[in-house]
Amino acid sequence: MNATFPTADALRAALSGALDGLPPKQAGQAVDRLIAHYRGTVPTGTPVLRDRSDVAAYAAYRMPATFEAVRAALGALREAAPDWAPATHTDVGGGTGSASWAVAGEWQGQRTTVLDWAEPALALGRELAAAGPESLRTADWRRARIGQDLELAPADLVTISYVLNELTDPARTALIDAAAASAQAVVVVEPGTPDGYTRIIEARDRLTAAGLTVAAPCPHSDACPIEPGTDWCHFAVRVSRSSLHRQVKGGSLAYEDEKFSYVVATRFTPDPVTARVIRRPQIRKGQVLLDLCTRDEALGRTTVTKRHGGLYRAARDTDWGDAWPPPPGD
Known part of the structure; x- marks a missing residue:
């Protein structure tokens, strides 16, 4: 693990600087809409982050939690393949770069490309990345429509975090198939809800059908043993909450638990946990x-x-x- 750059601390400091002066009321209104989307109560198929206010609210409300969830999934990948490291990384639907920050905290020297269809999110991502390690400062932040026509260049690692809920069913299928065809390792993270787990299982099935091997969290690549509709597989990470985070969410606790579902699949042979x-x-x-x-x-x-x-x-x-x-x- 990259012990020379305190990535989590640097991200918190960068967020604090970028969001200084954000009116809490305006941020709160944007967060309410984002929460509605996150819970699946708004239509999908269109960009969720529409302007600077949305992006700033997202960064305060979701970026730390997304970072921690992706970091946990990447930790499981490192556990299953301790000698592997990506030289290239594509962050699909990366927005402000939460997953790219997590990748930068696990490995050094990779070339990162962040793809997103919301230019305001990419703009803030570039701004935040200036305080990050070299792989973030030199990343290519590129506008792209995340849909059925998306073409992915070959990459060692592809991350797709909290994106599938924004897509139509055909676009989800096309994206997972494109990732499977282009990457040596694919990491998909979704909310730890029954719907999020369903999307993860759909992605898992397509990845294994494309010839990839499940590296985590499952100990095997066989069908998930959970009977559909009876339960769902998810995990949790504890997230420190900034004062701005507490303002826009209306809470007082200094932390929250982020629940997430994920799958990691690889072209190379991993060593999953027992x-x-x-x-x-x-x-x-x-x-x-x-x-x-x-x-x-x-x-x-x-x-x-x-x-x-x-x-x-x-x-x-x-x-x-x-x-x-x-x-x-x-």
Whole structure:
């Protein structure tokens, strides 16, 4: 991991500087509309970020959470392919660059191209990137319509984060197929809702049909063992909230939990985890209950007790979304 550049801190500082003076009322109104879109209550197929006010509100409301969710997915990719690093990266529908900031925090030296159909988002993305590492400062921020006619140049890594909900069904299919054809690794992240999970499963199915292998979060590339309509696979990351973030959202807590669903698939052969913790561990007196998705038994629960010694201590430190058992050295 890139330990020489504090990417998360730099992003927060860049956001603070770029958004200084933004009227909270104006930002709040834009955020209300964005929340309606995020929850799927507005039509799709058109750009969501229409002007500078929308972009600034999005940056305050969504950018930190998107960054953390994508960073978690990229961490799972690094876990499955520790010796692999992308030389080129395409951020599809990247907007202000949340996913590109996350990629810049994981690897160094890659050439990044950010594609989005909203020029105001790209403009703010360029502005924020000036405070980032070299791969962001030298990135190509390019306007492109994210739809059925999108052509993607070959790239080692393609990220598609919080984009599929904005597209029509044919455009989603075309985008995933284009990513599968152009990339060595594809990372797709969506909201951790039943609808978001459904879109992830659709993307996962198309990626594997195109010959890619699932690297994360699943321990296998077989069909998801969750029966449709009964549950959905999602995870959570904790996000620090700035004072502006609290203003536009009307909250007082210094953090929030971002729930997300994702899939990582690769052209090369990854080493997926043996099992993934798919619920918050239940810690009880003398035991820890772990709900797992495994390679062989699909969904199941394991109970780790004090009799397991070091494994029990590891279980107490294990979090939702982690590999089980922990990798050697953890």
